[in-house]
Each structure stands twice: as structure tokens, then as C-alpha cells.
Amino acid sequence: MTHHKFIRAEKDVDQLAGEIIKEHYRDTLHKIKPRIDYLMCFAPQDEAGNPTGPALKLHGAPCAATINITSLIHRALGEGDVLVKIDGELWETFTPPQQLALLDHELYHLNPMFVVGSEKVKTDDLGRPMFKMREHDIQIGWFAAIAARHGIASIEVQQAVMIRQKYGQMLFDFDGAGQATLHIVNDQIPAGV
Ligand SMILES: [Zn+2]
Numbered sequence: 001m002t003h004h005k006f007i008r009a010e011k012d013v014d015q016l017a018g019e020i021i022k023e024h025y026r027d028t029l030h031k032i033k034p035r036i037d038y039l040m041c042f043a044p045q046d047e048a049g050n051p052t053g054p055a056l057k058l059h060g061a062p063c064a065a066t067i068n069i070t071s072l073i074h075r076a077l078g079e080g081d082v083l084v085k086i087d088g089e090l091w092e093t094f095t096p097p098q099q100l101a102l103l104d105h106e107l108y109h110l111n112p113m114f115v116v117g118s119e120k121v122k123t124d125d126l127g128r129p130m131f132k133m134r135e136h137d138i139q140i141g142w143f144a145a146i147a148a149r150h151g152i153a154s155i156e157v158q159q160a161v162m163i164r165q166k167y168g169q170m171l172f173d174f175d176g177a178g179q180a181t182l183h184i185v186n187d188q189i190p191a192g193v
Helices: 011-024 072-076 088-093 096-108 144-153 155-172
Strands: 005-008 036-042 065-069 082-087 110-112 131-133
Touching (some): 036 088, 065 096, 082 088, 082 096, 144 155
Parallel strands (some): 036 082
Antiparallel strands (some): 005 036, 065 082, 110 131
């Protein structure tokens, strides 16, 4: 039987995330101190040990990590406030700066809900912090063939032009981006995080 494997992440993942929270989420997560569970996920394998699918999926596509707000029921049963799932195999291939960027990406999705007119975070029946998910600034789902077929009439090319106009300097001219090395697993770049 092939199935996914799940292992609670080592403490160093919590520590890395703690550093990011201290540096970049001083007025939010650093103050609220949610309990965050980090789970390493590993792809199912066939008998020869080859992966039969991705470790993690988001909207049907392989991804490097995901974040979910833990439901009231699971919070009541002892889980944390938030669950971060990470592709455990991919994680091991990441450099420390890449690991930091991935964790920061996931944490950035967390949008604490504040009591109106107050700096107090809203809490659920258990007194635990409530969050909304922050959506991506850029969400990509492109077919190269459609871009080629329809050019500027396609959503693909329109989004590419928009990205270049709005974020071009940051994304494409970023110092070192030209020399960036991508981690490609199973011939696929993880489509999302
Ligand atoms: Zn994301």
C-alpha cells in the first residue's frame, strides 16, 4: 500500500519560524503568539520507492507548503491554532534562506482578526486567536499553449504584462534573480505555496 507519510517537524522549523515572526510580524503574530503546528509531508511511494504523486497539493497542483487555520473542533481536541504542512523532501533540498522565505510566505497568509477599534485579537469560544486567510497578490494558473494561441487576448499574457508592469523590477530585476537556481522535483516546479 502506498500512502503519504506525516511527521511532526523538528524543533528547528519552529525556531526558524520564530525568528521570522520576531522580525516581520512584531505587531501581529509576535504579540498574539498562536500555536502553530508544522507537519512534514512525504509523497506516497511505489514498491521500488518511487513517488507515485506529490507530497502536497494546493488547488490540484503540487506545492511546497500550505497553511490552514485549525478548526474549532480540532483546536478543542488539542491541536494548535494553525497547521503548516511542508513537503519534507523538498525542504531538505532548500538552503536556509529558501526555507525562511517559504515559512515567511505561509505565515504571511495569516491575517489576524482584530476587535473593531481595538488592538485586541478576536478569539473563538476557546479563547484562541481567530484568523482570516490573506490571498496572494499574484495567483498564477497558466497554459503556455493558450498564451501562444491567443497572445494578448489570453488571460495568461494579460497577467504576464500586468506582473511586468506592477512587479517587474522587484521580480525580474531583483539582484541575483537572473542566477537563481530552481529546485525541480519530478520535472515540476512546485506550482504554489
Ligand atoms: Zn501562498
